[in-house]
Amino acid sequence: MTDLKSANNPLFLREEELRQAIELLFFAYREFTAGPDQILKDYNFGRAHHRVIHFVGRNEGIIVSELLDILRITKQSLNRVLSNLIERGFIEQRQGEEDRRQRCLYLTEKGRKLEQELSRVQRDLVGHAFREAGADAVAGYRKVLLGLIDEDIRDTVLKRVLKP
Template identity: 65%
Template sequence: MADVKTGVNPLFLREEELRQGMELLFYAYRDFTAEPDAILGKIGLGRAHHRVIYFIGRNPAITVTELLSILRITKQSLSRVLSELVRSGFVTQRPGVRDRRQRLLELTEKGVDLERQLSESQRQRIAKAYRKAGAVAVEGFREVMLGIIDDEDRPKFTAKLDRAALKR
């Protein structure tokens, strides 16, 4: 039954539909990470390494502080993962230009190659789902995901879409 004022059907807010949404997120994450996990496992790395590689690749010259803010992990956890990635030749760090205490992180060629390998199956999976669902569903999905993430992170995505639209 639709709400007379809004025309919205609240049946999707029932407990079963909410639980199904939660389960779909769990299953999607499991399947979304399976192939990259297998690649990482062969070289002795894990999901934490993948997240660090991904966000450094998306944000060249990102500072450690900015990366900590995105990942919301402890400095100790990031330090361990970052040390392994630097030692393995996937990431470089250099001092900041204005503040020499800052560490700017970038992927090496080896890191760029690994990021591409890890992301390829994920890009294909998302592209296939987007094509199948269509533009209206993709926008609905985007709205749902924006609704799930914390308020402070939402502007990051609207700003990225605004910049992408300007490039077209």
């Protein structure tokens, strides 16, 4: 892996180093989404479909309002994607057991297979990068990612991500 030059004290990063980090983030995201984008194309789906499938898969029984909160998109945008996924048999919705007004979302078998296919590509990519970087770098990477998340929601995000 190419070694990037950085200042000895991370508190005094120069503008160029920050710009390099931003640019690397753009390129990393491009690579991170490239594999799933190819798979999604076969289904005529986009990244919004992928995000919904991912978060429903990671949070079986999630209610629509929670999904809206995670994705931070409008109801209209979510409904368009969700309707498409339901109609095509990737997600099913059930009434809430405690509150019948709630719509709880679950991946179907077809949805689970697609979620696994999409995430396998990304797990392989991230796993390779983690093995190449080493444990200390992975710990630093996680700290940086957490630092990019708004402090007001960081604990909520951590609870979702670190669940058993």
